[in-house]
Structures are given as C-alpha cells and as structure tokens.
Amino acid sequence: MSSYRARFVSLAAAALAVGVVACTSSSSGSAGNTGKSPILIGASLSLTGDFSADGQAFQRGYELWASDVNSHGGLLGRPVKLVILNDGSSPTTVVSDYQKLISVDHVNLTFGPFSSLLTAPAANTTARYRYALIMGAGTTDDVFHLASNRQVHNVFSPSLPVKDYLVPFANWIVSLPPSERPKTAAYPMANDPFAAPPVQVVQQILQRAGIRTVYSKVFPAEVSAYKGPADQVAASGADLVVLGSPDIPTVSAFMQAFQQVHYNPKVFAAASGPDGGQEFLNAVGVGNATGMMVPNGWYGSYANPLSHIMVQEYIAKYGGTASDINTDVAEAYSVGEVAADAVKAVGTNNAKIIKYLHSGVTLNTVQGPARFTSLGENPRPASFIFQWQNGHYLQVLPAGAPGSVKILFPKPNWIGQ
Amino acid sequence: MGRLIYEAIIDGILIGGVYALMAVGLTLIFGVLDIINIAQGILVILGAYLSYVLSVHLHIDLFVGLLITVPAMFVIGITIYWAFIRPLRGHERTGMALLASYAVAIVIEGILYWIFTPNYVQLRAPYVTASVRVFGFYLPYIYLYGFALALALVGLIYLMLYRTKFGRSVRATMQDQVAARLIGIDVNRVAGLTFGIGVAVTAVGGMMYGATSGGFNPNSGYDLISRLLAIVILGGLGSIAGALVASVFMLTLESVVNVWSPEWAIVVFYAALALVLIFRPAGLLGRQAVREQ
Numbered sequence: 183m184s185s186y187r188a189r190f191v192s193l194a195a196a197a198l199a200v201g202v203v204a205c206t207s208s209s210s211g212s213a214g215n216t217g218k219s220p221i222l223i224g225a226s227l228s229l230t231g232d233f234s235a236d237g238q239a240f241q242r243g244y245e246l247w248a249s250d251v252n253s254h255g256g257l258l259g260r261p262v263k264l265v266i267l268n269d270g271s272s273p274t275t276v277v278s279d280y281q282k283l284i285s286v287d288h289v290n291l292t293f294g295p296f297s298s299l300l301t302a303p304a305a306n307t308t309a310r311y312r313y314a315l316i317m318g319a320g321t322t323d324d325v326f327h328l329a330s331n332r333q334v335h336n337v338f339s340p341s342l343p344v345k346d347y348l349v350p351f352a353n354w355i356v357s358l359p360p361s362e363r364p365k366t367a368a369y370p371m372a373n374d375p376f377a378a379p380p381v382q383v384v385q386q387i388l389q390r391a392g393i394r395t396v397y398s399k400v401f402p403a404e405v406s407a408y409k410g411p412a413d414q415v416a417a418s419g420a421d422l423v424v425l426g427s428p429d430i431p432t433v434s435a436f437m438q439a440f441q442q443v444h445y446n447p448k449v450f451a452a453a454s455g456p457d458g459g460q461e462f463l464n465a466v467g468v469g470n471a472t473g474m475m476v477p478n479g480w481y482g483s484y485a486n487p488l489s490h491i492m493v494q495e496y497i498a499k500y501g502g503t504a505s506d507i508n509t510d511v512a513e514a515y516s517v518g519e520v521a522a523d524a525v526k527a528v529g530t531n532n533a534k535i536i537k538y539l540h541s542g543v544t545l546n547t548v549q550g551p552a553r554f555t556s557l558g559e560n561p562r563p564a565s566f567i568f569q570w571q572n573g574h575y576l577q578v579l580p581a582g583a584p585g586s587v588k589i590l591f592p593k594p595n596w597i598g599q
Numbered sequence: 600m601g602r603l604i605y606e607a608i609i610d611g612i613l614i615g616g617v618y619a620l621m622a623v624g625l626t627l628i629f630g631v632l633d634i635i636n637i638a639q640g641i642l643v644i645l646g647a648y649l650s651y652v653l654s655v656h657l658h659i660d661l662f663v664g665l666l667i668t669v670p671a672m673f674v675i676g677i678t679i680y681w682a683f684i685r686p687l688r689g690h691e692r693t694g695m696a697l698l699a700s701y702a703v704a705i706v707i708e709g710i711l712y713w714i715f716t717p718n719y720v721q722l723r724a725p726y727v728t729a730s731v732r733v734f735g736f737y738l739p740y741i742y743l744y745g746f747a748l749a750l751a752l753v754g755l756i757y758l759m760l761y762r763t764k765f766g767r768s769v770r771a772t773m774q775d776q777v778a779a780r781l782i783g784i785d786v787n788r789v790a791g792l793t794f795g796i797g798v799a800v801t802a803v804g805g806m807m808y809g810a811t812s813g814g815f816n817p818n819s820g821y822d823l824i825s826r827l828l829a830i831v832i833l834g835g836l837g838s839i840a841g842a843l844v845a846s847v848f849m850l851t852l853e854s855v856v857n858v859w860s861p862e863w864a865i866v867v868f869y870a871a872l873a874l875v876l877i878f879r880p881a882g883l884l885g886r887q888a889v890r891e892q
Contacts, residue, residue, distance in 0.1 A: 230712070235716075237717075430719045432813060
C-alpha cells in the first residue's frame with residue numbers, strides 16, 4: 183500500500199474527527215420570523231469536556247429562554263438569536279470564543295459560560311470590550327473581585343454567590359441543642375473554585391460555635407485522589423462531614439469509601455452532587471442517598487410564579503418532570519430574564535445596560551428577585567438546603583419556610599450495614 | 600499516623616492493580632506496534648459503558664459480564680487496527696498513528712455522548728461497597744478482586760508471550776519487524792491480534808474503573824490518558840510487568856503522600872516519573888530489559 187493511501191486514511195480519520203468536533207461546537211437558537219434584524223446574544227458553553235453535563239444543561243436554559251422570548255414577539259420587536267460556541271471546558275478556548283463573538287460575530291450581548299474556571303477569563307475578555315457579562319454560574323469571589331470587574335463593573339449574576347450556599351446549613355447545626363450538636367467535623371475539599379469556598383465559610387461558623395475540626399484538607403479533583411482523603415476522614419471519626427465536591431463522582435466516591443470502612447457520619451452535606459436528581463440516585467442508590475444534604479438556589483418545585491411557568495415550558499419542550507430539571511437550566515434562564523429586562527429598559531447598548539443594572543433596580547427571575555451590588559453579586563439573604571429522604575429530594579432549610587420539611591437527623595446508616 | 604500510612608500503602612497497592620488493568624493494553628500495543636494509542640483512555644470508558652449496559656439492562660454481574668465485554672472489545676480493537684492503524688506506513692507512521700488514534704478517540708467519545716448523554720453513571724454491585732477486615736484494616740472486595748484479576752491477566756499475557764507459538768511471533772515482532780517478516784511471520788496479523796488483545800484487556804480495566812471511580816461519563820477518558828501514559832513510561836514502554844510494577848509504585852507513592860498533603864500527592868506522582876527517568880531513561884523495565892527477558 184502506498185504512503186499516499188496511508189496519509190489519506192489518516193487524514194480522513196482526522197477530518198472525521200474534526201467534523202465530529204465541528205458538529206458539537208456550534209449551535210444557535212431560532213431567530214423567529216419577524217422580518218427585523220435579530221438581537222444577537224453570544225455565549226461560550228462547555229458542550230464537551232469536563233463540564234459538558236452542566237454546559238449542555240445551560241444550553242437548554244438559554245435556548246428555552248430565547249424560544250419563550252421569540253414566541254412573545256422578541257425584544258424591542260426584534261427576534262433574539264443565540265450564538266453559542268463550544269469551549270470544550272477549556273479556559274483558553276473560552277477567551278478566543280468571546281473575542282470571536284464580539285469582534286467577528288458582532289453579538290449585541292454576552293451571556294456567561296459554566297464554571298468559575300471559565301467565567302473568570304470570560305469576564306476579563308468581555309471587560310476589555312466593555313461588554314456586560316450576565317452569568318448564571320461561576321459566582322465565586324474570584325470572579326466578582328477580578329481587577330477587570332472592579333474597574334469596568336461588567337459582571338452580573340442573578341444566582342446566589344457560591345460562598346453563601348451552605349450558610350443556612352451551618353446556622354442549623356449551630357442552632358441544635360448542645361446535647362445533639364456534632365462535636366467534631368471534617369472538611370475535605372476538592373481543589374475547585376466552586377467547591378471549596380462554601381465549605382470554608384461553614385468551617386469558620388462551626389469553629390466559632392465550638393465544633394472541633396478534625397480534618398480540613400484540599401485534594402485534587404482527580405478520581406484517584408478521592409479514596410485517600412475519604413479514608414482519612416473516616417479514620418478521624420468526625421460526627422459531621424461537609425464535603426467540598428464539584429460533582430456527583432466526587433460525592434459518590436466518598437460515599438463508597440465510607441461504606442467500605444463502615445463509617446457513617448451523623449450529618450453529611452456536600453457542596454454539589456446530591457443536587458443531581460435522578461443522576462445522583464442512579465449513582466449511589468436510593469437507600470444510600472437518604473440523609474445526604476446539599477445547598478441549592480433553585481429547585482423544580484420552587485414556589486415562584488415565573489419559575490412555575492418556566493418549569494411547565496421546559497417539560498413541554500424536553501419532557502420529564504419538575505424534579506428532573508437541573509438547576510443549571512434555571513440559572514441560565516434567569517440570565518436571559520435579566521438581559522431582557524435591561525434591553526427593554528435601555529436597548530442593546532452595553533454601557534447603558536451596565537449602568538442600568540447597577541442602578542439599584544430589582545428584577546424578577548425564576549430564581550427570585552435580583553438586585554446587584556457594585557460588583558454584580560445578587561446577595562439574596564438565604565439559599566435552600568435540600569435533603570434526600572427515601573428517594574425524595576426535599577427542601578429542609580430554612581426551617582419553617584414554605585415547603586420546608588423536618589430534617590432527617592442523624593443520618594441513617596448505609597444500606598446493608 | 601502510622602495506621603494511616605499502612606492504610607495508604609494498602610490503598611495504593613490495591614488501586615495500583617486497577618490502573619495496571621487499564622495500562623497493560625497500552626504498553627502491549629506499544630511493544631509490538633511502536634505506537635502510542637491515545638484512544639486508550641476512551642476505550643477504558645467504552646469498556647465501562649459495555650459493562651454498564653450488561654449490568655443495568657440485562658442484570659449481568661460485572662465480572663460475569665467480562666465474558667462478553669472482553670471478546671467485544673477484542674473485535675473493536677481488531678476493527679480499529681485494520682481500519683486506521685494498518686494502512687499507516689513509512690517514517691510518518693508513528694505520528695500518523697497518534698493522529699489516527701486521537702481521531703478514533705473523538706469519534707468514540709461522540710458516539711458515547713450521543714447514546715449515553717453527558718450524565719454520570721456508575722457500576723454498582725454489592726461487593727463494590729463491601730469489605731473484609733484483616734488485621735484491623737478494611738479491604739474492599741472490589742479492589743481485592745481487581746488486584747487478583749490484574750495479577751492473573753499479567754500472568755496470562757506472559758504465558759501467551761512465552762509459552763505459545765503466537766507469543767514467539769509477538770516477541771520476534773517486538774524485537775525486529777523486518778527480521779520477523781524474513782522468517783515468515785505475518786507481522787500484520789500479529790500486530791492486529793496484539794492490538795485486539797490490548798483493547799480486550801482494557802474491557803477489564805474499564806469495568807474496574809466504572810465500579811471504583813464514583814462515576815464516569817464519555818469525557819472521563821481524558822482524565823485517564825495522562826496517568827496511563829505516565830505509568831507505561833515509568834514501567835518501560837512495552838513491558839507488561841513494568842506496567843503492573845509502575846502502577847503499584849506510583850499509586851502507592853501518591854497514596855502515602857496523600858496522608859500529609861493531598862494537593863502534593865499528584866505532583867509527587869509525576870515528579871517520581873521524572874526522577875526515575877533521570878536514572879533509568881528506559882523506565883523500570885524498559886525495552887532493553889524486556890528484550891533481555
């Protein structure tokens with residue numbers, strides 16, 4: 183066989199691969215059919231790579247919002263068209279994506295990517311062009327306190343700041359009678375800007391309340407790195423475990439390791455993972471999920487009229503039930519709602535949008551009211567804490583709030599032990 | 600502290616067995632074909648998904664399911680070889696093979712995304728979370744089985760290489776492809792079958808990864824490939840025993856460092872690779888050593 187054919191086969195394979203990548207790297211929403219030029223909205227999302235599960239959920243949220251807006255005549259009488267690029271979960275690609283969206287595609291507005299690892303470079307890039315970046319995820323201090331944001335003030339998020347996620351949980355532990363309150367706590371944290379900050383806040387609150395820290399270490403967010411810290415937490419015998427987890431596999435791996443060494447803490451909360459709905463149950467089983475606690479800023483049955491409408495529209499478009507809807511969808515949808523309010527008020531000029539969103543105006547979103555600080559945070563007073571109870575994902579905190587049920591405490595033992 | 604270190608050593612040895620199962624195929628393929636199969640990570644994940652389908656949809660036990668997934672992966676390996684690797688010739692073969700195997704990885708990843716979505720899944724069985732207590736230490740059954748399987752597989756591959764006619768052909772091909780051709784060995788057939796065996800072994804590694812990782816999705820292969828490459832380089836490219844020794848060594852080292860600082864553990868993993876290669880550039884049981892066996 184000639185070397186020409188060999189080259190051809192290899193290049194054909196490469197071309198096929200590039201084709202597959204291309205198929206997953208571009209997407210756009212429907213622009214409606216009003217005859218007017220569309221308002222272009224650009225976003226870079228992780229449709230492949232480490233954050234692909236969340237990135238694709240975000241895409242559904244953005245597209246659902248665009249579809250809703252267009253079905254109601256668009257914005258300012260113009261249809262909305264999404265230009266979504268795939269960053270492959272790469273902080274480098276996200277920069278070139280936003281450069282392309284602004285300087286080549288000439289989008290009118292930019293929406294944020296998923297994950298703090300990507301929102302920070304996205305915020306820097308959009309700030310250079312003086313574009314507002316409205317984002318639903320990546321709400322860490324690292325992003326809000328970027329030098330570019332302190333200068334341009336272009337970042338806005340209607341979602342709850344990450345560091346406050348577990349505050350209601352910490353307050354609940356502190357409120358327990360001394361005889362019931364856990365005496366020792368372990369804080370294993372993945373090296374991830376989303377996972378560690380809320381756990382560190384809990385640690386500060388509980389230490390002030392006299393709960394002794396017996397383990398507090400950051401571990402790499404790598405599969406082979408989970409068992410060691412999990413075994414060390416188990417060896418510490420902590421009454422309470424607060425895991426800084428970025429995803430389901432991290433929580434699942436810790437739960438598996440705890441079961442293997444017959445260790446069952448009285449309270450087990452995770453920053454993320456148990457909020458994954460059926461996906462989480464499939465990974466760990468209904469019985470073992472019972473008692474697991476997790477914070478969240480939104481859930482499918484959230485008693486909010488806008489949220490209720492969005493849930494119905496989501497189910498009509500994608501099927502399933504309210505509990506199947508990923509929080510990412512609501513976070514993305516609320517980004518669109520903020521943008522829509524701003525465009526209706528001041529048009530598509532980004533300088534005016536930034537000024538408007540900093541004017542102290544309160545906007546309504548599916549995640550509740552949004553009012554932005556000078557750095558673009560939405561400091562709502564509380565988040566929700568959920569707990570799995572016999573296959574049901576239930577709101578348990580704030581205690582006494584509408585929809586909250588009694589907390590299962592202490593956590594039941596693992597199934598089969 | 601002493602108890603934690605002992606526990607870390609046990610963890611490292613057992614997890615090392617799991618990684619050996621994933622790395623053996625990679626090093627075997629390099630040994631015969633002189634190519635780095637970048638698709639090895641995604642093939643591990645493909646093996647995990649095959650086990651997942653058998654377990655969830657047909658309720659077949661994870662280990663029993665290997666009787667189906669191993670031959671299935673063997674066929675997939677042969678197909679990949681004949682379609683993408685075999686046509687490559689000449690000086691550019693190694694580079695082209697990298698490109699071709701990367702393309703294969705992307706195509707398989709795309710297909711897995713299409714079928715299974717990015718949602719995480721996990722392989723579950725009662726023995727995944729169960730353990731036996733020995734001298735006060737809990738030893739998870741899944742890791743014990745995995746380690747035993749790794750030893751058995753390495754032993755089987757050695758028997759195949761040193762006790763069969765096919766094994767002699769493989770070793771001859773590993774030493775000198777031109778000379779092997781001259782003495783009548785069908786090098787293409789040997790290479791194809793070896794590639795198939797290398798991918799088939801990956802089915803076992805995939806099952807173990809799927810059961811012990813906490814969850815996987817089509818993207819999980821990328822997290823694996825850098826570690827697997829580090830292991831086979833440390834073990835000596837082409838050395839089966841080297842892959843096992845390097846897996847156990849590196850995972851044990853990482854696990855022990857984990858006791859003091861989980862953040863430094865991963866750094867030490869790769870620092871150990873660099874350090875060993877300074878003194879043994881061919882790896883622990885590198886090509887020269889393998890050829891002398």
